[in-house]
Each structure stands twice: as C-alpha cells, then as structure tokens.
Amino acid sequence: MKTLKRLTILLSLLTLTLPSSATAAQPPHKNVILMIMDGTNSDILTLSRWYRGTDLKLDTILRGGVRTYSAQSAITDSAAAGSAMATGLKTKADYIGMNHSGSPVLTVLEGAKLSGYKTGIVSTSPVQHATPAAFTSHALNRDEFGDIGEQQVYQGLDVVLGGGASWLKPQAKEPSIDDDGMLKTNQVSREDGENLFKEIHSSGYDLVLKRDGLLWATASPKLWGVFADEDISYELDRPLLHPDEPSLAEMTRTAIGRLSQGEKGFFLMVEGSKVDWAAHKNDPVGMISEVLSFDDAVREALDFARKDRNTMVVAVTDHGNSGLTIGNRDTNGNYKTLPAERFIDPLKKAKLTVKGATSQLKKDRSNLKEVLSNYGLGDLSGKEYHAMESADSVEELESKMVNLMAKRAHLGFTTHGHTGEDVFLYSYGPDKPVGLIENTDIPRVISTYMGFSLWTGPFASWYTDGVKYYRDRGYEVSVEGRTSINPVMVAKRGDLVLRFQENKDFYWRNDEKVRLKSVNVYDGETFYVHVAE
Structure with a gap:
C-alpha cells in the first residue's frame, strides 16, 4: 500500500509539471499563405506542365475545386471574386471590399491584423489592382486607384511588394511629352497631390525600388517594395528586358522571411496577376510564363510550410479567362495522333x-x-x-x-474575356480546405484556423455610418469637400471638433491626432468610420 501511495503522489506531481494535452497541441503561431493565380483555366495548367516537362508543384497539393460566380453573374470579375475570397461574401462586379449592398466589410487580412497577426500582400500587377485591393481597401469601383492606394498605405501592413508606383506619387507639375510631341497617355499619378512615398518612409518601412534592394534589404520589421510604375514584367521577359525587377518567387520568399519574424504568425496574400493579362490578349506564351512563375512562388510557400508545420497554404484562381483549349477546329480529324510536342514545340x-x-x-x-x-x-x-x-x-x-x-x-480560344467554370483548389497544412467549395468558404476556413470571425462579434459590424452615428449623439455633422478629391467628415459639439479624413487611419480631435484601428471610407454618399465604444 505504501508503494502504491508513493506512485500515486509521484504521478500527481508529474501531471502538475507537464503541460496539458490542449496546451501541448496548441502551436506557438499560425500562418496562412493565400495564393491567387488570376484568370487561369485548366487547359493552361496542363499546357504549362507539358511545357516544363515535369509535374507542377501545384499538382502535389491538388485538393478539390472552387465555384467562382458573383452575386450578379455566372462569370465574375476579379473585384467581385477577390472580395468574395477576402470577405466571405458574394458581391457585385467592380466592388472592392464591399458587400452586395455597397457597404464596406472587414477583410480576412484586416481581421488578421486586428487580431495581432502580421500581414502582407505580394502582386505582379500594381498593388492597387482588383485582387490585392480587395484584401486591403474598400471602394465601389475597382478603378479608384488613388483611393485604394491611399487606404493601403494607411492600413499599416507589414509587407507590400509589387508594382503601382504611379499611384503613390503626386501628379507631375508638367505633363510628359513623347518624341512625337504628344502627351504620354500612360502617365498616371495621384490627383490629390499627396506624396505617399513620404508617408511610407515616415511610417518606418524599408522602401526598396529594385530587385537588388529587395534581396539585400536590412531586416527591419516593415518592408514596402515598388518595382514598376504599373505592372511587373512577364517572367519570360523580365531577365532580358527588366532585370531590375524581382520575380514573384523572390518577392514571395522575401515576404515570408519578413513576416515570419512575428511571434503570433502572419497572413500573406500572393497574387500571380498576369496569367489573366496574357489570357485577355490570347497569348499562350505569356500565360505559360506566368503559370510557371506562380508555380515557382508556390514552391517557396511549400518549402516554408513543410519546415514550419503550422502554416496553411491555399492556392486558387479567381476565375477562368480566354477559354483556352488544347486542340481546335484544325484537330477535329487528327487529335488522336498528335503528341504533346506538336502543341509545345511552337511555343x-x-x-x-x-x-x-x-x-x-x-x-x-x-x-x-x-x-x-x-x-x-x-x-x-x-x-x-x-x-x-x-x-x-x-x-x-x-x-x-x-x-x-x-x-x-x-490551340483554341473562345473569348478575350473571363469564363465561368469551376477552378482547381490547391491546399496544404493544418485545417486546409478540401473538396468542391464556394470562393466565400476560403476566408471562413482561414479565419477559423487563425481564431477570429468576420461575421460574429465586433468584426461583423465594424464600419458605421459616421454622419448618422454622431448626429444621433448631438453633433452637427457635415462632409466638407463632398465632391473634392479629399473629403473630410466634420462633427461639432460645443468646443469639440472631430475631423475624419477619407482613406486615413486617424482623426483629429481638435488639435489632437487620434489613431484608429482601420481606415475611414467614403463612397460619395456615406462616410464610414469605426467607432470604439
């Protein structure tokens, strides 16, 4: 009996000193890398595999399919598709981070940031384009690059890598003229005159403009890389024509390296933007270039995730494009005798x-x-x-x-526009999505894994009609410069004056600058703010 008693005491002490099973199973951090291959149909993936001569990295994590339709059409655009994957809600074409009624809703990236995770975006398009914009901003029109770019700068992301310098710098005092004496039609810049490069620098970012700067930048906590006025080159063209621009794989590797320095974990959205651009041109060479570029970036994500073991990787396309087919009307009678080389060698x-x-x-x-x-x-x-x-x-x-x-x-093409087929779902890691799912399921799976919800609790009603809110509390409220490029909501009560600037993450309380947890959004009618009660 004495021996049994001693064993019982010893086991009790061991139980007290060891972590509980729940604690032991809880990882020290959680990471999510969401990778979006814009405008990609299934045949170009097959063609790219034949072109490379080996399986794609994507092939190793094929798990199911994704339905892509929007709230109004069987064929979506990138804005509605990106917003669905960012917010968990189907919405209308051109809407960025807005529900189908046109009101801003928090994105999974914003939810991760508010929950203490590091956040970042990578894109080969201007970062103000539809897909990266859908995760980082709110607008009724995807073409509002000025507002989108401003919101992104004031969102306080940890890493931003891509193109889009034109919408970060003020409008040139003198227009640029080409060799024929004509105004350059691609000259774009910020209409409001704000120099967002200065804000990026003053916010503590490493600001890099070339590939060497990206590869050798010091490891400060925040990084903003902008490598082209508009889009980054196609990967096939980049080494010869624009060697100062980084590859998508290099940007992805760098972003992961920076974001993984955080203790809690990170959310990273990576877009291979230009499969879609080449598909709109019906250029199979450009499409293959960007599929393989994206696959190289997937390799970087998987290499990290397999070592880390707490990282979910999800890769998907937002919609099809071009209706590419391996085979066309010329192969009606001889398709049974055509080896892969007959399709690949010309390319x-x-x-x-x-x-x-x-x-x-x-x-x-x-x-x-x-x-x-x-x-x-x-x-x-x-x-x-x-x-x-x-x-x-x-x-x-x-x-x-x-x-x-x-x-x-x-090869055959049916359109220069988007197509409405289901697309492949690729995933890896803990709690990964599998099967045939809706695009709106993707942020739900991600947020559940990261431990927050966009649809219950404080995140569900994050944005408030600021005019109504403050009027209900006895303030005189107006929107100054309602039709200008920099509207401001002003709320006055006695000696207290509150001024909320569109697209900024702060407001002025008389002469005091007060930081907010998100940006102010103005859609031309309603001024949305977040109010912490």
Missing part, C-alpha cells in the same frame, strides 16, 4: 511574350522580323509576313501574332 520557340516582343518594335518597324522571331515566328511565309506588315497598330500586330501562334500550336 518553345518564343524567347519573349507577345507584349515583350512588340515592346522592342522600332517606330519605322525596320526590326519587324526580329520582333516576330522573338515571339517564335521567325519562319513566316510571304503571305504571313505581309499580314503582319500590314497591321495598322501595335495592338493589331499583337492580335495577328497570337492568332498565328495559336494556329501553329493547335
């Missing part, structure tokens, strides 16, 4: 995408043959060359080039 002759090739075209078109050769069309018949030579514009030339490439590679 492999291209050294540049169609955009990259035509960007080198001289004004007098004296190097047209070289341009065509760079796109893999160096062996044209006289009739084919004359068709290229007779193109009235660069856009028409590009159209003729991609059409001929598609014909040679036995």
Whole structure:
C-alpha cells in the first residue's frame, strides 16, 4: 500500500509539471499563405506542365475545386471574386471590399491584423489592382486607384511588394511629352497631390525600388517594395528586358522571411496577376510564363510550410479567362495522333511574350522580323509576313501574332474575356480546405484556423455610418469637400471638433491626432468610420 501511495503522489506531481494535452497541441503561431493565380483555366495548367516537362508543384497539393460566380453573374470579375475570397461574401462586379449592398466589410487580412497577426500582400500587377485591393481597401469601383492606394498605405501592413508606383506619387507639375510631341497617355499619378512615398518612409518601412534592394534589404520589421510604375514584367521577359525587377518567387520568399519574424504568425496574400493579362490578349506564351512563375512562388510557400508545420497554404484562381483549349477546329480529324510536342514545340520557340516582343518594335518597324522571331515566328511565309506588315497598330500586330501562334500550336480560344467554370483548389497544412467549395468558404476556413470571425462579434459590424452615428449623439455633422478629391467628415459639439479624413487611419480631435484601428471610407454618399465604444 505504501508503494502504491508513493506512485500515486509521484504521478500527481508529474501531471502538475507537464503541460496539458490542449496546451501541448496548441502551436506557438499560425500562418496562412493565400495564393491567387488570376484568370487561369485548366487547359493552361496542363499546357504549362507539358511545357516544363515535369509535374507542377501545384499538382502535389491538388485538393478539390472552387465555384467562382458573383452575386450578379455566372462569370465574375476579379473585384467581385477577390472580395468574395477576402470577405466571405458574394458581391457585385467592380466592388472592392464591399458587400452586395455597397457597404464596406472587414477583410480576412484586416481581421488578421486586428487580431495581432502580421500581414502582407505580394502582386505582379500594381498593388492597387482588383485582387490585392480587395484584401486591403474598400471602394465601389475597382478603378479608384488613388483611393485604394491611399487606404493601403494607411492600413499599416507589414509587407507590400509589387508594382503601382504611379499611384503613390503626386501628379507631375508638367505633363510628359513623347518624341512625337504628344502627351504620354500612360502617365498616371495621384490627383490629390499627396506624396505617399513620404508617408511610407515616415511610417518606418524599408522602401526598396529594385530587385537588388529587395534581396539585400536590412531586416527591419516593415518592408514596402515598388518595382514598376504599373505592372511587373512577364517572367519570360523580365531577365532580358527588366532585370531590375524581382520575380514573384523572390518577392514571395522575401515576404515570408519578413513576416515570419512575428511571434503570433502572419497572413500573406500572393497574387500571380498576369496569367489573366496574357489570357485577355490570347497569348499562350505569356500565360505559360506566368503559370510557371506562380508555380515557382508556390514552391517557396511549400518549402516554408513543410519546415514550419503550422502554416496553411491555399492556392486558387479567381476565375477562368480566354477559354483556352488544347486542340481546335484544325484537330477535329487528327487529335488522336498528335503528341504533346506538336502543341509545345511552337511555343518553345518564343524567347519573349507577345507584349515583350512588340515592346522592342522600332517606330519605322525596320526590326519587324526580329520582333516576330522573338515571339517564335521567325519562319513566316510571304503571305504571313505581309499580314503582319500590314497591321495598322501595335495592338493589331499583337492580335495577328497570337492568332498565328495559336494556329501553329493547335490551340483554341473562345473569348478575350473571363469564363465561368469551376477552378482547381490547391491546399496544404493544418485545417486546409478540401473538396468542391464556394470562393466565400476560403476566408471562413482561414479565419477559423487563425481564431477570429468576420461575421460574429465586433468584426461583423465594424464600419458605421459616421454622419448618422454622431448626429444621433448631438453633433452637427457635415462632409466638407463632398465632391473634392479629399473629403473630410466634420462633427461639432460645443468646443469639440472631430475631423475624419477619407482613406486615413486617424482623426483629429481638435488639435489632437487620434489613431484608429482601420481606415475611414467614403463612397460619395456615406462616410464610414469605426467607432470604439
């Protein structure tokens, strides 16, 4: 009996000193890497696999499918699709971080940030474009790049990497004129004159503008990299034409390295933006370039996740585009005898995408043959060359080039627009989503894993109609500059004056600057603020 008693006491002491099973099972941190391949259909993934000659990294984590339709259409745009994956709510075309009624709702990135996680975005488009915008801002029109860019700067993200410098800098005092004496049509900048680069710098970011700066930047907690005025080059073009720009894989690796320094964990959204851009042009070479670029970025995420063991990786496309098919009307009678090489070999002759090739075209078109050769069309018949030579514009030339490439590679295209099919779901790690799901299920799975909800508790009703809120409390409220580029909501009661600036994360209480937990949003009618009771 004495021996049994001693054993009982010893076991009790061990139980007190060891962590409970619940505590032991709880990881010290949780990370989520959501990767979105914009505008990608299934055939281009198959074609890219044949082109590379090996399985894709994506193939190793194929888990199901995703339905992509929006609140108003069987075929979505990137704004509605991105917002669905960011907020968990179906919405309308062009809406950014808004529900179908046009009111701002918190995104999964904002929820993660408010819950103490580090946050970041990576994109090969301007970061103000629809998909990255949907996670970081709120607007009724995806083209409001100025407002979107301003909100992103004041959101306080930890890492931002991509293009879009044009919407961070003030409008030039003098317009830029090209060699023909014409105003440059691609000259864009901020209409409100604000220099957001100064705000980025003063907010403690490492600000990098070139690839070397990204690869060798010091490890401060916050990083903002902007590598192009607009979009970053197609990966096939980048080494030759724009070597100062980083690859998507390099940006992804750097973002993970910075964000993983936090104790609680991080949420990172990575977009391979330009499969969609190439698909709109019906350029199969550009589409393959960007699928493989995205797959390289997926490899970076999976390498980290497999070592970390507390990281969920979700990869998906937001919608299809172009209706690409391996096979076309010319293969109706002989498709059973065509090996993969018959589709791939013409594509492999291209050294540049169609955009990259035509960007080198001289004004007098004296190097047209070289341009065509760079796109893999160096062996044209006289009739084919004359068709290229007779193109009235660069856009028409590009159209003729991609059409001929598609014909040679036995590929078909049904549209220059989006398509409405279900898309593949790829996932890895703890609590990963599987099966055929809605795009709105993605943020629900992510937020559940990270331990917060966007649809219950304080996050569910985060944004308030500021005018109504303060009027109900006895303030005189107005919106100054309602139609200007920098509206301000002003609430007055006695000697107290509150001033809320659109797109900022603060307000003025008389002369005191008070920080908010999110940005103010104005849609032209309603001024939305977050009020902490």
